[in-house]
Amino acid sequence: MGKLEQDFAAYRTRMNERILAEDNRVIKRIYSVDSLAYGEDGVLPKQTKELLGLVASLVLRCDDCVKYHLVEARKAGNDRKAMVEAMSIGLVVGGTIVIPHLRRAVEFLDDLENEA
Numbered sequence: 302m303g304k305l306e307q308d309f310a311a312y313r314t315r316m317n318e319r320i321l322a323e324d325n326r327v328i329k330r331i332y333s334v335d336s337l338a339y340g341e342d343g344v345l346p347k348q349t350k351e352l353l354g355l356v357a358s359l360v361l362r363c364d365d366c367v368k369y370h371l372v373e374a375r376k377a378g379n380d381r382k383a384m385v386e387a388m389s390i391g392l393v394v395g396g397t398i399v400i401p402h403l404r405r406a407v408e409f410l411d412d413l414e415n416e417a
Contacts, residue, residue, distance in 0.1 A: 306372055309368055309372065356388070358370050359388055
């Protein structure tokens with residue numbers, strides 16, 4: 302794991318712990334559903350689920366979510382071609398407004414690969 306990925310993971314962990322410390326039932330349930338959805342293989346393998354998450358994150362224009370799913374998609378065994386193809390689907394679904402987020406996604410993916 303490179304520094305970029307470590308820094309991103311450390312921030313996520315710290316802030317998730319901080320948020321969950323608020324002891325709000327709704328927040329805890331949403332976090333739990335997210336973990337259940339992506340956490341393990343089901344009918345769809347985790348590898349596919351992470352690509353779906355990547356597409357949805359691009360369409361919703363959530364840069365943090367895109368970064369998270371790029372990291373997790375790589376860990377799940379997706380290669381660059383699969384991730385770029387998934388992002389192309391996000392671009393088609395989301396339209397040209399997704400292009401700035403696609404730029405940042407490709408830059409982050411480049412940085413992850415350069416650190417590896």
